[in-house]
Amino acid sequence: MMQRDSIYAASEFAARNQLPVSIKEQMLSHFCLQFKTEGYNQKTMLNGLPKGIRSSIAYSLFFPILRRAYLFHGVSNSFIAELVI
Known part of the structure; x- marks a missing residue:
């Protein structure tokens, strides 16, 4: 913007x-x-940055968004976390 x-x-x-x-x-x-x-x-x-820190950043930024996405309703949080990381 x-x-x-x-x-x-x-x-x-x-x-x-x-x-x-x-x-x-x-x-x-x-x-x-x-x-x-x-x-x-x-x-x-x-x-x-080390991979662990990059993964934490990705998790923090994208996990809440994917968890609320209609496509991922009913999917386990651990699966979503693996996608994000």
């Missing part, structure tokens, strides 16, 4: 100030690269 808002704001700024298309494209490219880099840094950071 933040990425879309930043790109929209940059486009609006460029249009409002009648900036050349090349400058607008440079601004948008910068934001896209910034968001790709942030995603890469997060992935690198997570991959650097």
Whole structure:
């Protein structure tokens, strides 16, 4: 959501100030690269953690969601935990 808002704001700024298309494209490219880099840094950071910690993070983030999903009604919590981890 933040990425879309930043790109929209940059486009609006460029249009409002009648900036050349090349400058607008440079601004948008910068934001896209910034968001790709942030995603890469997060992935690198997570991959650097031990598997046990990564599993705990995945369990904490996704187990409650899968447990409530209609597809998994009636399935044991241990099975859902194995899927998540």
